[in-house]
Amino acid sequence: MSVGLSVVEVAEFAEVFADVVAARVVLESAGLVRSRHPGWTTAVEFWSEAGRLLAAGVVVDGRARLMGVAAGLFPGNEVFAAGVAGGLGDGGRGLSVWGVPERLVRFVGREDLLEEVHAAAGAAARVSLVALDGLGGVGKTALALEYAHRHRAEFDVVWWVVAERAELVEARLAELAGPLGLPAESDADAVWAALRGVASWLVVFDNVEEVAAVARFRPSGGGRVLVTSRNRAVRGLGSAWIEVPTLERSASLELLESGPAGADHVGADRVAALLGDLPLAVDQAAGYLARTGISAQRYARLVEAQPGVMLGRGQVVDRPDTVASVWQVSVTWLRAENPAAVGLLELCAWCGPEPIPVDLFTGDHVDWPETAGDRGGLAALRVAAGDSVAWEEAVGALVGYSLARRDGDALVVHRLVAAVTREDAPDGRSDEALRVLAGLLCEVLPGDVWGNPGGWPAWRVLLPHALAVAESARGGEGQLFADGCWLADRTATYWQGHGQLPAAIGLFEQTLTDRERVLGAEHPDTLISRNNLAYAYRAVGRVEQAIGLFEQTLTDRERVLGAEHPDTLISRNDLAGAYETAGRVEQAIGLYEQTLTDRERVLGAEHPDTLISRNNLAGAYETAGRVEQAIGLYEQTLTDRERVLGAEHPDTLISRNNLAGAYETAGRVEQAIGLYEQTLTDRERVLGAEHPDTLISRNNLAGAYETAGRVEQAIGLYEQTMAVAQRVLDQEHPWLATFRANLKRAREATATCDSSAPS
The missing domain is CATH 1.25.40.10 (Tetratricopeptide repeat domain)
Known part of the structure; x- marks a missing residue:
């Protein structure tokens, strides 16, 4: 059987042979004629398709020949050497997952720090969690990213979690469920448990703001965790911590002098001193010099001329504000080169710091608000959003000026860049950008949140941006x-x-x-x-x-x-x-009956709101002991909801669950169990195994099992419900007390039965 390329090998070929000409030459040398070559979009896609062709057997011994060619060109490359030796480039392991942002194009110095991190966190090290802390913009993320790329062959799984917002950490970690082969609805705890079965893995929690958000994610076995944060409290998390300093001056000069612009030594030294050797600022300055071709001395004068707010407040201009000055200069030049890119930056500046999906601005579902303006960057961006070439040029310009970075199909704008952009926009432009972004989010996000599981993925992705915009708007x-x-x-x-x-x-x-x-x-x-x-x-x-x-x-x-x-x-x-x-209850029944009558007259007998009233009235009848009336209404409502809304609509599942409860109250326990089991299965599929409504179904089914004398089954379900509820519900949620009491009662019933049994 022919073998293709592993995930690690694809990544290695894409990095080493990232140029289309070099890639085609290597593939031809391995025996694949050019007419059979994949099309070129990105290096990763090219080599992924090449691997599929090799697996299909289009070239006899194609994989071995390709590995031989690559290893001959790069004899020291471990991945290629492993391929020549007959193994897969993932070290022969059965799982290879890579979820890390792209490698920085320009990374200099830091060799001592990389060695220190590896000594602490490498696969052979005794330490399992390493914290990197230091000044904002000092290069903590860059260091962790470089480490992950250099040592990816040592781990079966490498995953990156943006941890800036504490409330979103678990959701980001849960995204690893799919690559690990877990059900899509699996949560962060399920992912963490699954990692225990992986031989060697690395998870990076990047830019942690609240230590408590990651404190419980402790590695075990072959696992390693790397944490980056400006908060020194992360030192208490792990077995080792490293304070990341600013760059050595020689590294700053290398960044400034080695680019296409080739900054002169004296000018580069002046720029590095102005920027305090802060890596983010130095790298951004180098990119600006390369893009514009101005001299380092000229660049230094532009930076000195823009001390901005800090000098106005009578404070000493420190490193972060020097970074802000760099960004101000970049935006000035970007506005002249690509106004649409500035418009994009002005929109992104109001988003949260998490990755921003680009289809928020360009998808077919987007209807740009008429308030998008008729001047400046936003007007240009509105036009660019309808032209794929112009759009890619705008995104490319923004990334090219180091004002944003790509993260797959999303853009990430540093919080300081965003702050400077908001503060420094011309009069009225910043508010206009906020108006446009708010309108876009209102257009894209589904308003029906309760009964629309199909809309939840959009909410999960855009939630941090909806929050940020709502706070400002x-x-x-x-x-x-x-x-x-x-x-x-x-x-x-x-x-x-x-x-x-x-x-x-x-x-x-x-x-x-x-x-x-x-x-x-x-x-x-x-x-x-x-x-x-x-x-x-x-x-x-x-x-x-x-x-x-x-x-x-x-x-x-x-x-x-x-x-x-x-x-x-x-x-x-x-x-x-x-x-x-x-x-x-009697007051409730009176209001429910009045509301049902009014809704039937005003909205119609089968309007969804009318069906809600009928369902609620049935519940009140059941509470009042009028069980047969409740069952009649529940059955009628279930039939109508199945016809009007569909068998798997969340409201239909509520009706089925409630009817099961009424059957149980009436002593029709086996009928109740059948409906509960059906509803639980449907809710797990439609809503997810850990949705609150699914927890209710699991709890109710356990109760019916208990009523039927199937106490051991009931205890198992109660325990499962309790374990999940403790993870997904707030600790003050009232359901937790109910679930806990149910489990306690069932266990005590079992203990009572055991103690009364003959000896």
Whole structure:
């Protein structure tokens, strides 16, 4: 059987033979005629396709011949040597996963630091976690990136996690699930557990802001963890820590003098001194010199002429502000060369520091707001977004000036670059960029968060940017304020639906305060915020607060919108739910019956909101002991939802779960178990194994097993539910207490049975 190229080998060929001419010469030397060569888009894609051709047997002994040619050209290359020896370039291991950003084009010096890191974190080292800390921009990320690339052949799995936002660390780590062969819904803990079965692996947590976000991810076995952070507290995480210093002057000069511009020694030394040998600043300056062709002395004068805000405040210009001056100069020249690139930077500057998907600006789904302006970079960018060539040139110019870097199909803009861009934009331009970005996010992100699992991937990717824009936009006016509040409200709703109740409540409260301040207490949007906050209060167990807000909102909506407005009917339904939670069941039933009647008349008998009312009324009947009435309504609602919404819509799954509960209450336990099992299977497939609704299904099925006397099965499900809930729900979530009590009861029942058994 023919063999192709491993993941590691593809990466090695793509790096060593990154030029199309060299790549084709090597492939021809291995016996593959040029007419059979893959097309050239990127080096990685070229060599991946070449590997597939070799695996297909288009050349006899093609792999061996290719490895021989490569090893002859680069005799010291370990990957090629392993290939010649007959093994795969992954060292013969069965798994090879590489999830690391591209290698920096210009990396100089640091050999002593790389040796120190390797001595501490290498595969043969006794230390398993190494922390790199130091000044922002000092090159911690560059050092970790270079280390990962140099030593990738030593590990089966190498994965990079952007850890700047504590609340997103687990989501980024969970993205490793797919490459490891785990189910797509697997969380960070499942990934970490799976890594224990990997012979040798390296995970990099880059730019950690909150140490607690990564503290529990301790390596074991052949695992290694590398952490970079400006926070010195990371030193307490690992067995070793390294403080990353600024560059030696000789390394700074090498960066400045070795580029195409070939800066003169005296001018380069002056630039390095002005930049304090800060790697980020020096490398950016070198890129600027190479791109513009100006002298180092001229560049130094431009930097000196822009001390900016720091001199204005009477403070000494320190290294970070010198970096800001460098970025100001770069933007000035970029604006003249490619205005669209500046427009792109102005938009990215309002995003979060996480990777920004480029299709946010260019996808077919994007309808650019009319407010995109008729002048400057944003106008140019709007045109470029519709022209693939112009778009790539704009992105290339932005990356070429070191103002952003590529990360796959995303762009990353350093937080300091973003800050300088926002502060230094011409009058009105920065606010205009924020307006455009807010409009784009409102266009791209689905507004239906609860019942639309298909929209959750977009929310997961864009959540940090929606948060960042919402925080800024809520301080604006008009449509900008409205968009910011919408993003905040929808983000809070997403968090609530995924079990992050405290975070959701905090954002709901902020949004309500903002809307009351700007729009007034009775504006329809303010009433939406008040109702949503009340709903979150109810979910977290603050029922009396919820009832107060619901009653206030219902009164206001009846007066402002009318008694039969759809939003008013939502308030009446939600207030009934809060009454039911508080034990005021008869009041709840009265409101539910009134709301159902009104919705059938106003919206129609099969409108989704009407079906919600019928489902909720059935629940209140069940709570009141009117089980047969509840079962009749549940069965009718389930039938209607299957027909109107589909068998796997989240609301349909709610109906099936509730009907199972009513069957169990009525003593029809086997019917209940069948429905619970079906619902759990469907929720795991549609929502994911760890969605809060799936946890409810698993818990309910365990309860039915317990009722049926299948206590051991019940305990197993309760334990599984509890373990997952502790990972995915906030520790203050009220469901945790319920799950814990259920597990305790089942275990005690088993213990009681054991103690009463004859000896």
